[in-house]
Amino acid sequence: MVEHGALGEFLRNRRGRIGPAEVGLPPGAGRRQTPGLRREELAALAGVSVDYYIRLERGRDTNPGPAVLDALATALRLDDDERAHLHALAHHAAGRPARRPRPATGVRxxxxxxxxxxxxxxxxxxxxxxxxxxxxxxxxxxxxxxxxxxxxxxxxxxxxxxxxxxxxxxxxxxxxxxxxxxxxxxxxxxxxxxxxxxxxxxxxxxxxxxxxxxxxxxxxxxxxxxxxxxxxxxxxxxxxxxxxxxxxxxxxxxxxxxxxxxxxxxxxxxxxxxxxxx
Missing domain, CATH: 3.30.450.180 (Beta-Lactamase)
Structure with missing residues (x-):
């Protein structure tokens, strides 16, 4: 199932998998408490404000546009399947779920x-x-x-x-x-x-x-x-x-x-x- 806040969970998960050196950023000052990019680093790479990105991760903004999602996907180096997954999560987070098909019970x-x-x-x-x-x-x-x-x-x-x-x-x-x-x-x-x-x-x-x-x-x-x-x-x-x-x-x-x-x-x-x- 997709849990409440799944969009933010996915963004946090993928942010934690990328180190600054992988995207051409210096290590930065101070010790990193968690692995991966900091929120402000990812926001800068995607061209969005830090406040806006934090709202996305925390589930306070659930309606990012396709351009924002594509920018985040590129910054996070998502492959085609992961990019489609990000768009699907945002689609449902915005309250636009598709009509569920009836579960299959027999073979066509x-x-x-x-x-x-x-x-x-x-x-x-x-x-x-x-x-x-x-x-x-x-x-x-x-x-x-x-x-x-x-x-x-x-x-x-x-x-x-x-x-x-x-x-x-x-x-x-x-x-x-x-x-x-x-x-x-x-x-x-x-x-x-x-x-x-x-x-x-x-x-x-x-x-x-x-x-x-x-x-x-x-x-x-x-x-x-x-x-x-x-x-x-x-x-x-x-x-x-x-x-x-x-x-x-x-x-x-x-x-x-x-x-x-x-x-x-x-x-x-x-x-x-x-x-x-x-």
Whole structure:
């Protein structure tokens, strides 16, 4: 969820990650009590007054214009995903939330057909908060042990942090964990009132300290295709590339593809018949 004052929280977080030397500023007089740029330094880089910037951080001004946001994003060296996140936070802080889509509860028929069409490529349909709405047999078996959970608990991010098999399945596990939480932060900015998101963040913050720490770290990243390594208990090592297609209603079709002519292609063909995780 996006907490009250999320715009200021994000600005403070990113300000604390940049040292004066990185932006060509001298260290300045006096000892720095906290890491990163001082408020007055960031304000000067962005071309806004110190008082105005302080009001933004403290949530006293919640309606910065696009030009101000772009200037802050440039001064903070935000990438495209982080810049979009900053604009989304400001949009909601100004009381202009977009109309919430109804949460997906089932797979769209076209995507369900696609799950079967791409076999034996492991594939899933995920909600915005990464609930596994549907999967083909290879996709279900790739996430070793997730079939042990009832359908309503099958969530990719919950699996990464809670299921014991995930720690050895994803190589390296830490990278997958960071990507999941960074993606969830973008969902939080786009739909801050989502009860599904609030429940998932609260649950994982309570049961997984690593999730709570990554959530506080506040990385922002939109999930896109990536090379992933797996150490699967049934078929061994796999190198797969994910492709992600997002439908207008927010459902995401995710497929993990092997390179043609590689042992990985043979391995995915065996996934549906691999022994269940014990």
């Amino acid at each position: 028929p076209g995507l369900r057909l696609l799950l079967e069409s791409v076999r034996p490529t492991p594939a899933y349909v995920l909600s915005q908060t990464s609930d596994v709405l549907g999967a083909n047999p290879e996709g279900l078996r790739l996430l070793a042990g997730i079939e042990q959970w009832p359908g309503e608990r099958r969530n990719l991010i919950r699996y990464v942090f809670v299921h014991p098999a995930a720690r050895t399945l994803f190589v390296p596990w830490r990278r997958m964990a960071e990507d999941c939480v960074a993606h969830l932060r973008t969902v939080a900015a786009a739909d801050p009132e989502s009860p599904e998101l609030a429940r998932l963040v609260a649950e994982l913050s309570r049961v997984a300290e690593e999730f709570a720490a990554l959530w506080r770290h506040y990385d922002v990243r939109v999930k896109s295709g990536a090379r992933r390594s797996f150490q699967h208990p049934g078929v061994g090592r796999l190198e797969l590339t994910s492709e992600i297609l997002t439908a207008p209603d927010g459902q995401r079709f995710v497929a993990f593809q092997p390179d043609p002519g590689t042992p990985d292609r043979d391995a995915v063909a065996l996934l549906a018949h691999a022994p269940a995780y014990r």
